[in-house]
Amino acid sequence: MSKSTLAADTGTAEPKTLVESAYRNLRRDIIEGRLPPGEKLRVEHLKDHYGVGAGTLREALSLLIADALVVSQGQRGFRVAPVSIEDLADITRTRVMLESEALRQSIAMGDDAWEGDLLAAFHRLSKAEEKRIGIDDREEWEERNRIFHEVLISACPSRWIKHFLSILYQQAERYRRLSLFLQPIPRDVHAEHEALLQAAMERDADKAAAILGEHIMLTFRSIEAIPREQLNHPLA
DSSP states (O other): OOHHHHHHOOSSSOOOSHHHHHHHHHHHHHHTTSSOTTOEEOHHHHHHHHTOOHHHHHHHHHHHHHTTSEEEOGGGOEEEOOOOHHHHHHHHHHHHHHHHHHHHHHHHHOOHHHHHHHHHHHHHHHHHHTSOOOTTTHHHHHHHHHHHHHHHTTTOOOHHHHHHHHHHHHHHHHHHHHHHHHOOSOOOHHHHHHHHHHHHHTTOHHHHHHHHHHHHHHHHHHHHTSOHHHHHOTTO
């Protein structure tokens, strides 16, 4: 299994190897802040915590480097990649630009099957949003939110736009979860998704793109409201 294949597979299927299991567990703990930004990742300590050998753990960390969630410091080992408002701003601007275009193309090209898939994805997401998103529910919500956004642009014919967006979505995940966990500004995320669905179903590309851009920007503004020290230590 290649690094790119494993790095892209962050769904709910059972891990097939020890490396994949360690990768998923480390990735989850980084994204959810249990391993905070800048934390030194000591292989000799982590291998016991995750129940794998040192070689397996190093392979998992190499995959996380490919995800830009871990950085290598040469002979000094590994650290959790830092987060910053500047980084999120860059991710956000690029995502708005690409995802808005992908949505326009998807609305233009989408057929009845696309509409049905979109309604189904929204229904499943709504079921998750009916719950108060707590620590046990975030994984389910995140998965269904990802699928909803993927279905929205699924009729876009450009595989490259969708590939780059999958990378940007993954990079934004740590920040998005901080927004959900810390909730620095009030939001009705369900209403945002519902408005986006309605505009897409009405085939109003201009309206849908505007709603999508604002939806993505609200996450950025929410993270901007978090004090810098709390951004780097979300569970402190």
